[in-house]
Amino acid sequence: MIIAGVDPGSRVTGYGIIKVEGNHFQCLDYGVISTTGRGCPSELKDRLHKIFESLSDVLDKHSPDYLVVESIFYARNVHSSLLLGHVRGVILLSAARAGLPVIEYTPLEVKKAVTGYGRADKEQVQTMVKRLLNLDTIPKPHDASDALALAICQGFGGARSSKRGKRWSESDLKQARHKDPC
């Protein structure tokens, strides 16, 4: 089974691709799609376009069975959640166009799956990502390592339990509808 983890961000979107056989994990690829800095487009629509094209290329290359993202009901303010929603929308669209199921996990679920402890700190998660994937160093930047942690979480879920993370349910959508300003 091949799993893609994606960690969306308005500046940097991390991705990580792993192969899972039983309880053995192999890192196939990881990296980031950066939309800031020299040569990057300044307009949001063009940044979204870059994320979409780059991620679609990665998915084409590795043909994963799942795409895993963090569920982000915890976002703390309207402006940042709106912007993050734009990026996330484009990532979910990439998955839909590639015919991939999308699985969501909370940060707590990811930490618990990777370290055994839901309140583990970032360093502990990164150390375990390196260890579980048998890498020489901790994958950098942290956006890539977070994406690999998401993929590992699904790898454990697939291998060791029937738990498959959270999808946006009809009741979530109803709740949003109720509050939807549009």
Next chain:
Amino acid sequence: MIIAGVDPGSRVTGYGIIKVEGNHFQCLDYGVISTTGRGCPSELKDRLHKIFESLSDVLDKHSPDYLVVESIFYARNVHSSLLLGHVRGVILLSAARAGLPVIEYTPLEVKKAVTGYGRADKEQVQTMVKRLLNLDTIPKPHDASDALALAICQGFGGARSSKRGKRWSESDLKQARHKDPC
């Protein structure tokens, strides 16, 4: 000049296409892309896919010069702004892939452009949309009429002033970065 207005929503996305010659407006097309009800996909990623494909078809058909959306810095809660962000991200991506500039207006700017009064009610806006486009009836549902109002706002902006609405600027993105939880 041909202008596409789009009113994104998690359930219903309205669109309206107008042709502007001087101060003469002609309605070319309007409608909604619905993602709820019988036959609609239940998963968010598939709803986004439907919106993307349908809107891309509309843009292909009419080859507009601009795509106009409402700026939504006013969204009131994290959950609905996150969901709306997903839809909006996919709409901006459609524009980017079609090579279209994206223009944003606040609700106040749209009302002021269409009725002359920034606090006009919905009925007044709809009446003026019907009048300005020389239609027999008010375009229904309101999502389509709101989308046409956005297009008209840009039509007036293009015809009568140099005002071109708001784009997401570098400073907006910086502000979001500052608050970005990811």
